[in-house]
Amino acid sequence: MLAVTLAAMTLAAPVGAARAAVTDAFYDRVFVLAAHQKCDLFEPKLIAALDAAALQARGAALRAGTxxxxxxAAATRAQARASRTACDDGDLGRVRARVQAGFAGWSRAARMSFPGDHAAWRGDRYASQAVGWRLVQDSATGGSPVRFGLVGVGPxxxxxxxxxxxxxxxRPYAARLVMRDQAQAPRVWLTGGGLPPESVRRVFFAAAAHAADPTLLSEGARQGEIWTFSETAADAIAQLDPRExxxxxxxxxxxxxxxxxxEAGDFAAGxxxxAMGAI
Known part of the structure; x- marks a missing residue:
């Protein structure tokens, strides 16, 4: 019997669950995605939702100590099971129906929070005429608020x-993103505040800066500057361990x-x- 838990049909990661439970949730999501790759089960928007679910489940498992x-190993087992499952398997058909039913609700979710250890990414799928945060996390330097994420008129x-x-x-003359260089330090770095020594760091300098639109400012701020970065920088953040x-x-x-x-957190899941598109 193919068992896919209800967690596989939602984007919500288990909270306070045992390590085995979050690993099982990750297994379930990988299985469904692998079955889709073989049998073309779902529409693109649903696959985007399942991608987010799998990434969030992975982050939850890592934060639980897995x-x-x-x-x-769990991903390998899930993919192997999907490869052995016939596309016309009755249990797979029932799994497909349950996933589609679960997606019907999530397709209408315009906003979602992706919690981490100490901070969260907040996603927003609304489209508007004004530039806004589509994925954002709040921080600060001294007494000055700083926000980082993805901005746009749509998601x-x-x-x-x-x-x-x-x-x-x-006004600063430059801004840069600093993170682990995965080519020089392939293993996750969790000591020293989650940032490795300078010799194995990767740096991305901002491409441009200008006055920030008021819609992008932190609550209570009257002015600010926006520094924009390359998509390559966002890809590098998405590849970090969620604990970094x-x-x-x-x-x-x-x-x-x-x-x-x-926190890198669930940036990739966000x-x-x-990718599910505007609502």
Whole structure:
């Protein structure tokens, strides 16, 4: 009997569940995706939802203490099971129907929060005429609020950006994203605040800066600047372990650096949620 839990039909990660439970949820989601690749079961928007579900389940399992090797083994088992399952299997047909029924509700979800250890990514699938945050996390440097995420008029055409509202400081001349360089340090780095030594860090400099639209400012801020980054930088964040940290650094003419830390968290799952399209 093919058993796919209700968790496989939603984007909600288990909260406070045992390690086995979150690993099982990840297995379920990988199985459904692998079965789709073989049998073409679902429409594109539903696959985007399942991608988000699988990524969120993986993040939940890692935060629960599941070793990466165990998740890789679970994914291999799920994919092998899907390869052995006939596309006309009756149980697979029932799984397909349950997943489609579950998606009917999530297809109408316009906003969603993706919690991490200490911070959350907030996703927004609304389309509008004004630029807004489609995926965002809040942080600060000193007493100055900083936001980082994806901005756009809709969820599928976005730009990675940081918005800062400095209090009592001159304008920085540059901004950069700093994170683990996976080519030089392939293993997840969880010590030292989640950021590795400088010798194995990867840096992305902002491409442009200008005054931020008021809709992008932190609550209570009256002004701020937006620094935009490449899509390659967003891809690199999405590939980090959900437990890792990345930093936005602002560089000043007096050689000082102001930094704001962010959790990688479920950034990848949030991007997959946006891929479901505007609502």
């Amino acid at each position: 070793p990466v090797a165990d998740l890789s 599928t055409a976005t730009t990675p950006a940081a918005v800062v509202s400095f209090v009592g400081r001159p 940290t990345f930093v936005v650094e602002f560089l000043f003419r007096d050689d000082s650096v102001a930094e704001a830390r962010f 991007r997959a949620f946006l």
